[in-house]
Amino acid sequence: MKAEAIGKAPGFGAPLGGWARRELPGAVRDTLAIADIELRKLRRDPIELFTRAVQPALWLLVFGQVFGRIRAIPTGGIDYLTFLVPGILAQSVLFIAIFYGINVIWEKDLGIVQKLLVSPAPRTALVLGKALSAGIRGLAQGIIIYVLASLMRIRLNFAPWHVLGVVFFIILGSALFSTFSLAVACIVRTRERFMGIGQVLTMPLFFASNAIYPLASMPGWVRDLAIVNPLSYQVDALRFLMVQGGQSVFGLAQDCWVLVVVLAAFVLLTGWLYPNVAA
Amino acid sequence: MSAPAQPSGSAEVGDTGAHEMEHGTTKLAVETEALTRRFATVTAVDHLNLAVPASSIFGLLGPNGAGKTTTIKMLITMLPPSAGVARVAGYDVQRQPVEVRRAIGYVSQMLSADGALTGYENLLLFARIYAIPRRERRDRVFDALEFMGLSEAAHLLVKNYSGGMIRRLEIAQSMMHRPAVLFLDEPTIGLDPVARRAVWAHLRELLSRFGTTILMTTHDMEEAEEMCEYVAIMHRGRAVATGSPEALRASVGPQASLDDVFVHFVGGLIDEGGSYRESARIRRTARRLG
Ligand SMILES: Nc1ncnc2c1ncn2[C@@H]1O[C@H](COP(=O)(O)OP(=O)(O)OP(=O)(O)O)[C@@H](O)[C@H]1O
Ligand SMILES: [Mg+2]
Numbered sequence: 001m002k003a004e005a006i007g008k009a010p011g012f013g014a015p016l017g018g019w020a021r022r023e024l025p026g027a028v029r030d031t032l033a034i035a036d037i038e039l040r041k042l043r044r045d046p047i048e049l050f051t052r053a054v055q056p057a058l059w060l061l062v063f064g065q066v067f068g069r070i071r072a073i074p075t076g077g078i079d080y081l082t083f084l085v086p087g088i089l090a091q092s093v094l095f096i097a098i099f100y101g102i103n104v105i106w107e108k109d110l111g112i113v114q115k116l117l118v119s120p121a122p123r124t125a126l127v128l129g130k131a132l133s134a135g136i137r138g139l140a141q142g143i144i145i146y147v148l149a150s151l152m153r154i155r156l157n158f159a160p161w162h163v164l165g166v167v168f169f170i171i172l173g174s175a176l177f178s179t180f181s182l183a184v185a186c187i188v189r190t191r192e193r194f195m196g197i198g199q200v201l202t203m204p205l206f207f208a209s210n211a212i213y214p215l216a217s218m219p220g221w222v223r224d225l226a227i228v229n230p231l232s233y234q235v236d237a238l239r240f241l242m243v244q245g246g247q248s249v250f251g252l253a254q255d256c257w258v259l260v261v262v263l264a265a266f267v268l269l270t271g272w273l274y275p276n277v278a279a
Numbered sequence: 280m281s282a283p284a285q286p287s288g289s290a291e292v293g294d295t296g297a298h299e300m301e302h303g304t305t306k307l308a309v310e311t312e313a314l315t316r317r318f319a320t321v322t323a324v325d326h327l328n329l330a331v332p333a334s335s336i337f338g339l340l341g342p343n344g345a346g347k348t349t350t351i352k353m354l355i356t357m358l359p360p361s362a363g364v365a366r367v368a369g370y371d372v373q374r375q376p377v378e379v380r381r382a383i384g385y386v387s388q389m390l391s392a393d394g395a396l397t398g399y400e401n402l403l404l405f406a407r408i409y410a411i412p413r414r415e416r417r418d419r420v421f422d423a424l425e426f427m428g429l430s431e432a433a434h435l436l437v438k439n440y441s442g443g444m445i446r447r448l449e450i451a452q453s454m455m456h457r458p459a460v461l462f463l464d465e466p467t468i469g470l471d472p473v474a475r476r477a478v479w480a481h482l483r484e485l486l487s488r489f490g491t492t493i494l495m496t497t498h499d500m501e502e503a504e505e506m507c508e509y510v511a512i513m514h515r516g517r518a519v520a521t522g523s524p525e526a527l528r529a530s531v532g533p534q535a536s537l538d539d540v541f542v543h544f545v546g547g548l549i550d551e552g553g554s555y556r557e558s559a560r561i562r563r564t565a566r567r568l569g
Contacts, residue, residue, distance in 0.1 A: 026410060033407035041395045111391025116453075118355050120380040121408045278357065 003038040023122070034129025035136070040138060049140040056141070057148055060084065063212075073213050078243055082154050086238035086246075087211030089145040092236040093138040093170055094205060094231060097177035099198050100134045101185030104277055108189070114278045124271035129180060131175035131267065138174030143164060157244050165241040165252075172259045173234035177205075179266040186273035211235050213250055233258045307366075308460045308492035309354060314363035315516075316349050323349040325516030326363065331509070333459075334490040336482070338503040341513030342545055347496040348388055348456040350513070351462050354494070355385050361509075368459040381409075384453030388464040388496075390445045394438030398429055398448050400435060402455060409456035419455055427451040427481055443474030450478065454485055461485070463495040467502060478507055500537040512544045519544045 046068040061209075062082065067073060068080035107113045116126055149156055181198070188194050208225035209232045215223055226232045237255035240248035248255065309331035316324040324346040331337040339347045352358035354367055356376040365372045368382035393400050402420040409417050424433050427447040437445060446466065453461055459460050466482070467475040479502070485491045497503055503510050511521040520527055520540070528535045531543045 029410075030408050033404055037393075037396065037404050038402065040400060044395065107393075110393070111387045111389040112393050114357065114387055114406070115385065115391060115405075118357060118380060118383070118385045119405065119408045120377055120410075275357070 027122050027125045027128075030125035031129040031132060033155070034116075034126055035132040037075060038130060038133030039136060049114055049137075050097055050144070052092065052096060052141060053144045053148070055095070056088045056145055059088045060148055060152060064088075067212075074217055075214060076247065081152070082156075082243055083214075083239070084212060085154055085156065086242045087209075087221075089141060089170070089237050089242070090142045090173060090209075090231060090235045090238055091096075091211050092145070093174045093234075094177050095135055095202055096141065096176045097138065098181050098202050098205070098223070100178035101181035102191060102194055102198075103271075104130070104185050105189065105191050105194055108124060108264050108277050113274075117275055122271070123265055123274045126178060127267050127270045127274060128175075129234070130182060131179045131263070132171075134178035135171035135175040138170045139167060142170050155244055156242050157246065162241045165237060167256070169234055169237045169241065169259070172256075172263065173231070174225055176230055176259055176263040176266060179263060179270050183266060183270040183273055186270060186277045189277060205231055209235060210239075210249070230259060230262045245269070307331060308333040308335075309337075309365070309367050309494055310415045311350075311354075311365040312363055314350070314353060314365050315361050316346075316353060316358065317361045322516050324353070324360075325520055327516065329511060329514075329518065329521075331492060331494055333492050334486065336486060336493045336495065336506050337509045338507035338510040340498070340500075340510055340541060341496075341515060342504055345513040345545075346516040347513055348464055349516075351385075351464050351494070354382060355383055355462055376431075382459045382460035384456070384461045386446075386449045386453050386461075386466055388468070390442060390449070390469075392437045392440070392445050392448050392452070394436065397434050397436055398424060398440070398444075399433045401448060402452050405452050406455060412455060420467065423451040423455045424448075426454075426484075428477065440551040441474075443470050443477070446470060446474070446478060447481070450481060454489075454491065457489055458491065460492045460494065463493060465496055465498065467497070467499065475502070482506065500541060504537050512541060514545045546556065 045210055063080045064084045068084075071080070073080055073083075104113060117123070146156065146244050184197055184201075185194055188197060209229045210223060210226055213233065215226055215232070217228060233250060233255040236250050237259075240246045240252060240255075250258075288567075307330050309329060310327045311327050314324055314327040315322065323344075327346070327350060329350075339350065341347055346408055347459060349358065353360050354372060356372050356379050359373065364407055369384065370378040372379050374405045392398075396404075399420060402423060403416065406416045406420050421430070421433070424430050427450060429444060429447055429451065432440065432444060437448065440448065450463070450466065453463075453519070463482075468476050470478065481493075482493055488491060495506070506539075507524060509521070510527065511518045512527075513519070520530075522530070524537055524540075528538045531540050
């Protein structure tokens with residue numbers, strides 16, 4: 001089984017080009033087909049999107065204002081509330097994405113996943129399609145956060161390139177964590193176990209990141225965790241793009257490639273695990 | 280009755296990749312040799328030998344837990360066999376899974392269309408995934424819907440469909456890409472007699488129009504009698520009898536019905552294990568049917 005998979009995997013150099021020409025258009029088509037279907041469902045049920053505004057609003061209004069007033073967290077010149085906004089955006093995207101995998105368990109129970117697995121669509125395309133739709137779903141959080149920030153008179157950077165960059169990094173981060181969530185779903189396979197694991201994962205991912213305090217202020221071991229946490233790179237990019245005069249610690253290019261590489265790894269892993277969900 | 284298992288002849292059977300296999304003079308759409316699947320404690324399919332002629336309707340009968348669904352899952356590449364060989368449309372299910380997937384359609388034992396989408400959208404997704412060219416897609420989807428008598432309901436959300444409509448939608452989906460072999464796991468379970476007859480008529484037309492080979496499982500002897508050119512009766516993972524319904528009836532007795540044949544080969548005993556799963560499934564189906 002394994003040997004076969006390796007035998008069929010693309011080699012490097014010239015064969016890769018041939019493989020890409022043969023397989024890629026189909027894979028892209030399948031990815032878009034899945035994403036399109038997911039978005040049609042979302043369009044029918046948009047209310048869900050707006051109940052998601054409550055949590056980030058609480059974080060900004062309560063946590064942000066209190067900690068902003070006591071000035072306990074050194075943020076290098078920018079006021080704490082402004083510093084917090086990108087972190088809360090990334091957090092709310094994370095909290096939705098991390099539970100995305102439950103959909104696939106649900107679809108497994110309905111027999112929908114099985115029908116897709118019996119089709120010739122590459123499994124990675126099935127995963128990437130879902131990731132893409134989850135990414136776009138995350139954009140609703142972006143809108144919510146920009147609206148909240150305006151209401152609270154927090155001034156953000158509205159330069160078009162920056163806003164486009166924010167869109168890009170929301171989709172990327174959301175796709176990454178939803179793919180991770182799909183991988184977990186493929187392993188645990190029942191809703192109960194999945195919900196338990198989802199709860200366990202969210203808080204460590206959130207706290208071991210630069211979402212609500214800068215890397216520089218962390219004790220060494222937390223900083224080490226934050227540096228291997230993809231969420232930190234998403235927050236870093238969003239902070240640079242959203243905050244007026246915002247600074248990036250890692251640099252936008254590094255933020256981008258780290259997230260893309262981790263996403264690609266998760267897509268391959270989840271594509272490999274995907275048949276498992278139906279077993 | 281169950282013939283001792285032949286040692287699997289994988290050495291002599293080359294992997295041809297042809298669309299159909301010659302077997303004597305008949306072409307075979309599905310062929311298994313000593314196909315076996317073990318789970319932790321049970322051997323669900325045990326050295327099964329099947330030969331399904333192309334462009335025929337073949338029925339897999341057997342009591343609950345006989346291994347029918349497990350057999351189908353191996354044939355559609357969803358479950359790796361523990362041992363043995365299976366070829367579908369000329370392709371080896373383990374070595375050429377993608378080719379097999381391109382050549383088949385599948386309707387599972389559960390009702391499994393996506394309720395949050397319309398019938399049209401359900402089919403559109405699969406039209407794309409099965410690489411039906413963009414300019415043909417719409418027509419193909421509407422043809423399939425019309426063929427299954429669902430034109431009126433095309434833009435209705437599937438959660439508002441009746442059980443019979445969902446079944447017909449699933450069959451429409453599974454045939455849209457004109458598969459060489461169609462696998463139907465209890466296609467008419469939970470349907471009323473009218474819906475059941477409608478499904479039968481559509482399946483027969485599928486065979487006559489496109490020459491589709493149909494492999495179906497059923498508990499319904501009337502269905503087997505009506506629909507199937509050949510049947511195999513499975514019991515504890517083995518095929519205990521194979522042949523045309525008439526031949527099997529004749530082999531049991533002059534006035535034997537297919538029910539008698541079933542009881543003759545399977546025995547009157549209720550088998551272990553099946554009953555709980557069965558009742559859970561019927562409840563689930565009933566719930567879906569609302
Ligand atoms: N995933 C699994 N893990 C363990 N045992 C399984 C699994 N799937 C099936 N079995 C067992 O294999 C046997 C055959 O099951 P299978 O579903 O193939 O029967 P069936 O003929 O389709 O029955 P039914 O008529 O009730 O649908 C049963 O004993 C069942 O409990
Ligand atoms: Mg079954």
